[in-house]
Amino acid sequence: MSLLGKKFNAPVAGPMGPFYAAGVVVFYGVWKVQSALMDTPQWKNDPRNPNLKSAKPAEH
Template identity: 55%
Template sequence: MFGLRKFNAPVLKPAGPFIAGGLTVFYLVAKLQGAMIDSEEYRNDPRNPALAAGKKAH
């Protein structure tokens, strides 16, 4: 009754492009956040998390 069926529904194959797109967006957003933290405008801002982590202010 339960367990593997004769005709399994494909899950990963149709979801593959969405998984790849999600990983790409996650990577690009993380890279953009890192670039914004190191930008000249927010480099010495006290709300900058890089200052709390111990990076030196420029």
């Protein structure tokens, strides 16, 4: 007896394909908008910006 119940051989990946593709498109769009906003003048010199190139490295 299986702990998960009866197995049904229903297709999962096929019907979910458009949702997977939409997730990839949304992820790519958010990534592009985020990287574009990090280059705006408002955030260009913000210390929280990961693209900020500091003049000297932090010393320990």
